[in-house]
Amino acid sequence: MSPPDLIQSLSAIVSSDAVLTGVSSAKYCTDWRTRFSGTALAVVFPGNTQQVAEVVKLCAAKQIAIVPQGGNTSLCGASVPLPQGKQVVVNLSRMNKILTIDPTNYTMSVEAGCTLASVREAAEKNDRLFPLGLTAIAAHCEIGGNISTNAGGIGVLRYGNMRDLVLGLEVVLPDGRIWNGLRSLRKDNTGYDLKHLFIGAEGTLGIITSAVLKLFPRPQAEATACVAVRDPSVATELLAHLRATCGDKISAFEIISRTCLDLVFEHIPDTREPFGDKHEWIVLTQLTDVLPAPLDTALHEALQTFGEGIIESGITTNKDQAERWWKLRKNISEAQKREGISIKHDISVPLSRVSEFISLAGTTLREAYPGIRIVAFGHMGDGNLHYNVSMLDASQNNAFIERHEQEVNRIVYEVTAKLDGSISAEHGLGQLKRDTIRVYKDPIELELMRSVKQAIDPLGMMNPCKVL
């Protein structure tokens, strides 16, 4: 099929103003971090599931590969086309309707193109919480992409990953058939749970067009603690102690290293040390409750009954004070960006091995590259660290990264593997880690993944060269 014929056929399905090509399609062909760039035969914007199905059928008939796309905020290059210009991008952003909200069932049903922010807002209007917490990009990322990448964020230790927040899916399969799995049931044991195949598959098995999401009661009470701890092992023990004493109320448990704080103070206005003295490791933790409970007292008692290792701590129920502390955590990525580029990792290990990871990876890297800067922070409550490596002098970074990125990655991933961890905790594989995962994943598991791909997408039309 010639490109003009293809454009014409696609336009006949979605209307001509919903098909972009050439320059106007460029922004949909480069990823959020501008790390991956490609070109597309066309970027199409279907308005409903039927149109998605027709586009997929057309492409399947012509053996044209498809790249499903939501808000295009992926960090691993899963949502952009390859450079050869032979793929069609199917962007779901026009499908942004909240379909139904059932407050009694604590569910809502939404189209895949709804932004995370709009989903959260709609839930809130119905006095419910949709807990996925990617605050920085909530206005841009879309729920279909959140599902396809099994998004994480800050609330996972309490509410689970995106996978845990989905009850049902509608998916357009690689041959254009529509699977309607839009159930809103808490229990259903009638065969293989297929939705879990599509969740986290990064668009390689089909296009998610709608979903039924779980909602939760909105918390009324809130308390935040900022705790300076002697070292990460104390943070690990503190988390276990908090869980044992405060249980499900822990909604966040984040760790921040001194290096992160210094970068934030340098680059982000109106930020300052949480304590008079400087400390090497800070934990930010938040309790929330639907009951108007005295959570500050609970936090206070939990910190009191904890053993050694807390240097200083503050507790607040004041939202402004809490926001000042959270500002430190939320601006680490931005501060880093202003400082310059770095070699980024998104790893996870068992909670009990986080401090071992920090110690072992740090020692090994510093031996290999004396004088480097390690920026370690993140979702300690899930054993998930963002772990970024650069030179102290930002001007040396380009050369450093060019020469040593692979070796730095190797060191970090070897330590991760040694501690039974994952080289991609919440960002997925996409193009970025597609090759690397082959080194670290059991060949039998890779083979099983390929069998599943072959079973659902035998012609390999869905997002080829991503994940697998």
Next chain:
Amino acid sequence: MSPPDLIQSLSAIVSSDAVLTGVSSAKYCTDWRTRFSGTALAVVFPGNTQQVAEVVKLCAAKQIAIVPQGGNTSLCGASVPLPQGKQVVVNLSRMNKILTIDPTNYTMSVEAGCTLASVREAAEKNDRLFPLGLTAIAAHCEIGGNISTNAGGIGVLRYGNMRDLVLGLEVVLPDGRIWNGLRSLRKDNTGYDLKHLFIGAEGTLGIITSAVLKLFPRPQAEATACVAVRDPSVATELLAHLRATCGDKISAFEIISRTCLDLVFEHIPDTREPFGDKHEWIVLTQLTDVLPAPLDTALHEALQTFGEGIIESGITTNKDQAERWWKLRKNISEAQKREGISIKHDISVPLSRVSEFISLAGTTLREAYPGIRIVAFGHMGDGNLHYNVSMLDASQNNAFIERHEQEVNRIVYEVTAKLDGSISAEHGLGQLKRDTIRVYKDPIELELMRSVKQAIDPLGMMNPCKVL
């Protein structure tokens, strides 16, 4: 391969005292409810994963089908061999070691043959909770079977189904290879999440040999309410109100109809009306908390601020009083069994449609069969009802069931389907509902299931004629 040769080869793998045939194998060939009976070439009891793998390899080479078996407490006939006597039962009960417990990571790693009771006990010894709540059969059912059937029970509304309690799996695949997916990570996005294929697959894709389970903090505070409500719709609204006011603390929300209560009073000693007056519908709900919180006060306020429809209620933090109420709920199945046989269903609908289900199914059934008895009770908090139908006069039941079972099933399942429900909420399909599901499930979904089966078990050696 002749049967004696097979026995010899199996004995060489697992030792001769771990291979049963003939009469001694009979109890492993009949299910818990004595509804499904078969015969096996042999029942083997491997002692470790390697032995399971070798047994599977041997059977695969000889094209002998395998029935994986745990405690054999399945309610749908998934865990017993077919009548033709051509299958080998692989019973995991000897593999009953608790492998590791990591209280800091809130995880434990166990062999598949551990009973649920032993897993709960080991967690408790480490001051942790494993929340799967199948109290009646916890001493018999095994964790591998719980995972393979995605077991439910009373705690699902708070802790999720078995699926939500599993972090990692080890599985012997249909060709005898071992997939080691024993991860204990809270976040891992490195490709398709294969464990979800095996969870709930009822042994049709492989044999689960070990698992990493999530643990939770042990609750310290507890309060129970017994609430007489005007009708099931009030119960639904009460649940939504309780969630909004007491949140995650709700650990159980069960409904019991008058018929259930009368059966319990008739057949179970030391049981009595929870209130002075008789009421048609009773809700039992429990709050628990890790903090020593005043949960009775919370329950009291929640009931106070609820609108119309509560007839009477009682709240207690006294364990004996709570146990007297729970005794009513826990003995319904036993009371029913003593009364006689019935046509049983295990359905779920969205929480907001439970009362519509009760009303519509009841009306339709009573029109078709005047004078029947409907025993409706169960996990209202998950939209999951056990819904059993029989004649008032137990002596007429055999004839009634023989003549009308299919039609009663049809009526119940049609109503379920109309309300977007599931015909098997927590018991699975097994042999019992294998044909029925084909009527109610989207053909595309069935085809996807078959594609997956074909991809993982191309020779159809794993538990054939179950589920699919």
